Amino acid sequence: MYYKKTASKPILILDSVIDVKWVQTVAGGHGRGDATNQLDQPHGLFIDDDQTMIIAxxxxxxxIQWRMGDINGQVVAGSxxxxxxxxxxxxxxxxxIDKETDTLIICDRKNRRVIRWSRRSGTTHGEILLNNIHGYGLAMDDQGYLYISDTEHHEVRRYKTGDKSGTVVAGGHGEGNGLNQLNVPIYLFVDRQQAVYVSDNNNHRVMKWNKGAKEGIVVAGxxxxxxxxxSLSHPLGMFVDALDTVYVADCGNHRIVCWPKGSKQGTVIVGGNGEGEGANQLKNPMGLSFDxxxxxxxxxxxNNRVQRLCIE
Structure with missing residues (x-):
């Protein structure tokens, strides 16, 4: 069973034994560019309940928002x-997506800020939630707390609505490879117990920090x-299912791997066949999610595309 990464109550769906039935390109795939049928280095993505993709x-x-089956996406912020x-x-x-307010929460990295942008038609600008943060990845738990990875301070902070300082929930002890440290934390996943999973990029591992913990646990790499x-090579996007299996975009190895709870090694789901554009290949996979x-x-x-995999 999977928990969907969402601000509302997590959605439960069926378990899967890893066997890829098919792969299809569902966004982009028309070369690098700024037309609405193209992408240029897509990073994080969020899948809504109706399979609409929201892509950074x-x-x-x-x-850009991309409805399932559409040839073109729709720009919903920036551009x-x-x-x-x-x-x-x-x-x-x-x-x-923050379901409670029907808004997008955006990590606007080079501006060192986090933006809220209404999903209402006609919205032309966002509002600043947080400033002066070298953020990269976002997550929100089912109580509405926002989590942000900070690659400059090598930590993850949790924020409640209106909070400008936040609370450190992972890392915060400087750059390093100790169990209480991180080295360029990138993407995040938060489970129903508010445990924080972090792709610890330059340590080539995924860490789990239980709520209130003083140090993390290595769960992959x-x-x-x-x-x-x-091993992993610069892990990025992640998802964790209800069995605590960790799915990781193993960016430097151009593959997606899963690590069952307690496992000493991962299983390749797709990729690992060298970088390339084939259906069984990836080129620096970044964001990862399930519907x-x-x-x-x-x-x-x-490859400037989003791939959807049916796995069993």
Whole structure:
């Protein structure tokens, strides 16, 4: 069973034994560009209940919404060139939907801010939630707390509505590879117990920090950078299912792997066949998520596309 990464109550769907039935391109795939049928280095993505994809289209400085089956996406934030005005974004790296307010929460990385942007038709600009934070990844738990990874301070902070300082919930002890440290934390996943999973990029591992913990637990990788099944290379996007299986975009190895709870090594789901554009290949996968039906979505960054995988 899977928990859907959402601000509302997590959705439960069926377990899956890893067997890829098919792969399809569901967004982009028409080369690198800024047309509405193209992407330019997609990063984080969020899948809504109706399988609509919300994509942080980083180098186009926009958030684009893509309904399942459509050839073209719809720009829903940014797309006015890189800039720091409220109608602009500068290399956004992650996005999620806050169901309670029907807004997008955007990590506007190069502007060092987090933006809230209404999903109402006709919205032309966002509002600043947080400033002066070198954020990269976002998550929200079912109580409405917002979590942000800070790559400059090597920590993850949790914020309640209106809070400008936040509370450190992972890392915060400087750059390093100790169990109480992180080294460039990127993407996040938060489970129903408010445990925080972090892709600890430069430590080539995924860490789990239970609520209130003083140090984390290595749940994937942690055996130095490499392409063996025991190793990861600059892990990025993640998802954790109800059995605590961790799914990871193993960016430097151009593959998606899953690590069952307690496992000493991962299993390759897709990729691992060298970087490329084939259906069984990826090129620097970034964001990763599931829909409520158990389909896996991958932001295939350097191929400028989003791939959907049906797995059993």
């Amino acid at each position: 289209d980083r180098e186009n400085h926009r958030i 006015h060139g890189p800039g720091n005005q409220l109608h602009q974004l500068n290399e956004p790296t992650d996005v999620l 942690g055996h130095d950078q490499g392409n063996a099944l025991t 409520r039906y158990g389909n896996l979505y991958v932001a295939d960054c350097k």
